[in-house]
Amino acid sequence: MAIPIVMPRLGDFMTEGLVARWTKSSGEHIDQGEVLAEIESEKLNYELEATSTGILHHAVEEGATVEVDGIMAYLLAEGEAPPQPVAPAAPSSAPAASAPGRTAPARQVEAGDVVPSTPGARRLATSLGVDISKVTPTGPRGRVVDADVRAYHESQPAGGAPAAGQAPAAIPGLPEPTRVVPLQGIRRAIAQNMHDSLAKTAQLTYHLEVDITDAQAMRREASGNSDATINMASVLVKACAESLQRVPALNTLLVNGNVMYYDVINMGVAVALDDGLIVPVIKDVQDKSIEQIATEMQELSDKARAGHLSSSDVVGGTFTISVLGVVDGFTPILNPPQSALLGVGRSVQKPVVKGGEIVVREMMTLSLTADHQVVDGSVAVSFMRRLQQMVERPSQLFS
Incomplete structure (x- = not known):
């Protein structure tokens, strides 16, 4: 019997993921524990491992966006045929499907109706000013996916985005750019999250x-x-x-x-990567010593930089700390749905008045x-x- 391989949930509020790369081809024999694919969520790259043995059959192409728990592939027995995809039902009078993104006759959408589409496609349509009801769906179960919205937007005679690989229009008063980098992947996810x-x-x-x-x-x-190396963070x-x-x-x-109030305190600590930030989470901080916290912070930081964080490492945060360390103060942006975030600036030796005398003390600006x-x-x-009070009278923190 065919064993479905589904898109894993890699975050608390993840709704879909990208099949960035198939590391095994359709038709290959797969052993349990082998890496099948590289998955990208908004802020996490993840190597998906086989949980069983069988012959791999891709259900979606590389680069496809798949909903959480949506089927990406199957593991088949020797000689077993893959399940046939279920096509969405369509009225008998419906015209033949047009190419992805090609302008299709507008579907009749009544007020209050919801156009079948992925959350990412709806966000993209809003940002591009696209009427999603006019986009031809190519996704599973007749849903509009990101690629459909982009293709439709690019097909429009005016106001469309530049074709793939084509530079945007020149900016008056400026020479041609030396490099044009599409906002995509983790960088695009960060941009969308910060805007939201x-x-x-x-x-x-x-x-x-x-x-x-x-x-x-x-x-x-x-x-x-x-x-453990205990740092100020x-x-x-x-x-x-x-x-x-x-x-x-x-x-x-x-x-x-x-x-939503919580007794547990799960602390997200932002880690800078080459292409953005990721926030691994230290669980149950209220029950841990500074030494335990320092050890876990280092382990999570090392895993983040090596690209080895698991989905459990980045979910469940209730509060976040972001250590910038090179400026005095800054304005950190919230990590929704959390209600607060602490930004940590650099430490500086400064003259301060203490006990009526001017003395040199090490000072730090905290930004909440x-x-x-x-x-x-x-x-x-x-x-x-x-x-x-806790920082300036720290003995109880180390007890």
Whole structure:
């Protein structure tokens, strides 16, 4: 019996994934555990392994976008024929299908009807100004997919996007660009997520300078007595966890008009890659020591840079920290549906007044962005004050 291979869910809110590359061909014999394909979600590249043994049959082409749990391929027994795809039903009077993206007669869409389409296709149609009801579907079960929207948009006589590989129109007053790079892959996903974040949330950022002199001294001492390399980021992760327990309104998600509170604190820590950011998640931070946090942060960072993160490594976050480290302060953008995110600036030796005297202390600017739909200003300030106390009196963090 044919064993279906489906698109895995690689994130909490993933709806579809891209078959970036088939590493095995149709007709090849596959053993359990062999890598079949490379899958791309919005922020994760994933090697899909066979869970059984059999003869591989591709159900979709390389480069296809497939819904989560949609069938990508089958594993067949020797000599077994692959299942026949089920074509979407069509009225007998329907015209012959036109080529993908070619302008088709407008379908009759009544007010309130939903055009069968993937979420990615709907987002793309909105961004390109395309009436999705006019696009010819080529996806499974008669759904409009990304490629259909792009093809339709490019086929329009005016306002269409440049053909693949063709440079956009020249900008007046500028020479021809030396290089044109399409916004695609992880970079395009980041662009879409950042745009959606700013468009759908009421973001407000609070800046606070904290004295990390004592925390740095205790961190260095703890690191010297540990096999783990304890950096300031791991100290801040622990300090945030302690502060979130006191101010739980920031450890929330806003989903479908509901504010969801959690006792567990799963901390996303942004990691910079060559083509963007990815946010692996440290689970149950409230129950872990700084040493445990530091070890797990390093392991996740190494996996991210090697491209070996699993789907479980990037899901379930309730709060995020982004360490920029080269500027004093910045305005971090929320990671929806989370309600808050902490940006960490660089540490600088500065003269400050302490006990009536001017002394040199190591200072750092923390920047908290919170969704004002969920977090009032007074609540955000309470969190920042608590965080400052934890960082400036760090003994309880290391106990």
